[in-house]
Amino acid sequence: MSIIAAIWASMSLLTGPETTMAQEVPDDVTAVEEVIVDGRRLEEVARSYVERLSYPPPGARLARWSRPICPSIANMRPELAQFVIDRIAVNALEAGADVAGPGCKPNVIIFATSDGRSLARRLVSENRLGFRPAMQHTNPSRVALREFQNSEKPVRWWNVAIPLEISSGEIATRLHGDLIYPDGGNVPVAVKVRDASKLRSNVRYDMAWTIVIVDLNKTDGVALGSLADYMSMVSLSQMDPEADLTGQQTIMALFSPDSEVGGLTTWDQDYLKALYSAPPDRADPRRQVDAVTRSLIQRRLADGAHDRERPRVSERP
Known part of the structure; x- marks a missing residue:
């Protein structure tokens, strides 16, 4: 299946009411002042994690998968590819996302290659709509797209999120015509907005592909389990490829000099759970970040993980 065919298949499955409901997170958090992490208050550390690492498109809120994810891998030995797919699936389920069954239509499309830059340039040239399906709010900037094509990093990724009207599941933005009307056409999209308020939005942001x-x-010398966890993180959430990771306990530091991280850290695991449990309908990006941060703080307090980090084995098949 070509990328554009896979993307169109993802679009056809995207719309519709959300199948899972988020847990409401209170607007106030108690007992945070007394919890100290490396000399800093837990609230400060949690907010730093969320704000430094997360990377929604300009003007958009943090997105997550509401539909089941379906990973696919090209150009990797079948037994290794299956290991990675299974690892991503386990991480997704632990985070609170759903996973599609065999024969699903891919929406997490992974390529293994010996020349990442050449492949990235070719994919963007041949499938530009797949990288920028709308004028705004669905994907990172043009500058970020250039960096995606020209980067020398071991792993690069591109997330596309689509705003949907919560009650109906209708697409709440104007996509470029070829994605909405693959047979042609230029009928404008009309989005109905219902029951708006200053605290909640009628629109949620769903990861689309x-x-x-x-x-x-x-990636020589990197355990496959560690690499699979890294790919899980960038597939399940919107991670900033240029994030300042100083002081952060995260798998995103896998390729940093002298990194000792071996898999998803408890901060990574708790962040993903916070992302998938926080209400998706906050009124603006700042309030959405606040909601995810509050959920992250509560998880750190609940499991007592605020002052320790559990190692995770990065097994290889």
């Missing part, structure tokens, strides 16, 4: 490119020439 993700493209990941792994440059195998630059």
